[in-house]
Amino acid sequence: MSDNRKYYYLKLKENYFDEDAIVLLESMQDGILYSNILLKLYLKSLKNGGKLQLDENIPYTAQMIATITRQQVGTVERALQIFMKLGLVEPLPSGALYMSNIELLIGQSSTEGERKRRARLALQEQKALPKAGADKCPPYRADICPPEIEIEKEIEIEKERERELDTGQPARAAYGRYENVFLSQSELDGLKADLPDKWNYYIDRLSCHIASSGKRYRSHAATIYKWAQEDAAKKAPKKGIPDYSCKEGESL
Numbered sequence: 465m466s467d468n469r470k471y472y473y474l475k476l477k478e479n480y481f482d483e484d485a486i487v488l489l490e491s492m493q494d495g496i497l498y499s500n501i502l503l504k505l506y507l508k509s510l511k512n513g514g515k516l517q518l519d520e521n522i523p524y525t526a527q528m529i530a531t532i533t534r535q536q537v538g539t540v541e542r543a544l545q546i547f548m549k550l551g552l553v554e555p556l557p558s559g560a561l562y563m564s565n566i567e568l569l570i571g572q573s574s575t576e577g578e579r580k581r582r583a584r585l586a587l588q589e590q591k592a593l594p595k596a597g598a599d600k601c602p603p604y605r606a607d608i609c610p611p612e613i614e615i616e617k618e619i620e621i622e623k624e625r626e627r628e629l630d631t632g633q634p635a636r637a638a639y640g641r642y643e644n645v646f647l648s649q650s651e652l653d654g655l656k657a658d659l660p661d662k663w664n665y666y667i668d669r670l671s672c673h674i675a676s677s678g679k680r681y682r683s684h685a686a687t688i689y690k691w692a693q694e695d696a697a698k699k700a701p702k703k704g705i706p707d708y709s710c711k712e713g714e715s716l
Contacts, residue, residue: 474506475569485550497535498543502552504533506563514566515556523560640671651685659692666691 480486490499508524509516516524526544530537544561547553554562636646645667647655655663666688673679681687 474503474510485552489546489550489552492546494539494542497539498546501529501533501535501540501543502547505529505553505561506566506569508532509563509566514563516561516563523558640667640674642671642675644674645671645684647685655685655688658689662692663688 481490486499489495489502492498505516516529518524518528524532526541527537529535529544530540533540535543544553548555552564554564556562636648636651639645639647639652647667652663655666659666669691670681670684670688674681
């Protein structure tokens with residue numbers, strides 16, 4: 465029976481700690497503690513859409529937050545007051561607290577990915593698959609894709625959606641065995657025209673390479689063209705040195 469629940473994770477942009485509110489927070493006395501509490505509260509609120517509550521009817525109190533964050537109650541109470549002043553936390557009419565920026569930080573993946581991870585580990589124990597991180601990509605199996613690949617794919621899809629909103633251009637579609645090669649329709653049409661017998665091979669090759677190595681490329685289409693050119697260069701016949709030798713009785 466498939467498990468349709470969700471795993472939630474926190475997505476932090478690389479400039480998270482450079483944001484004004486976080487810089488001001490950490491500059492205060494005990495600011496590093498407050499920053500640590502804030503991250504823990506973000507994590508605790510993920511599954512409730514940003515609301516800090518034990519269940520639908522029980523909001524977290526300062527005492528409860530102190531317990532789950534392993535901090536002193538007084539530290540938590542001061543932190544919450546500061547969070548509210550900085551607009552990081554808002555009180556709701558229900559009595560629960562809401563993490564204001566949570567919608568920008570939530571990611572999720574299904575427990576189906578966890579099931580696939582367990583299946584992959586079981587196969588590894590039977591030596592049916594190479595260890596994670598091996599250079600060679602295993603034969604493709606849609607039911608044993610590890611969850612880290614699914615998460616990476618979700619992140620890339622989210623980036624494509626953001627790019628679509630920023631540029632107004634349609635988001636690139638996902639291709640390849642692991643659905644992690646992103647191409648626009650014009651890029652795909654170009655590959656089909658320029659590499660009529662090889663375009664699908666190179667897409668799968670790049671998909672496998674990204675999944676196994678974790679590498680990222682600015683342009684997947686450009687990477688495929690580069691690989692195709694390199695492969696063609698390897699197959700090109702090398703010019704040899706002319707044979708000027710002659711047999712006895714012959715002249716040049």
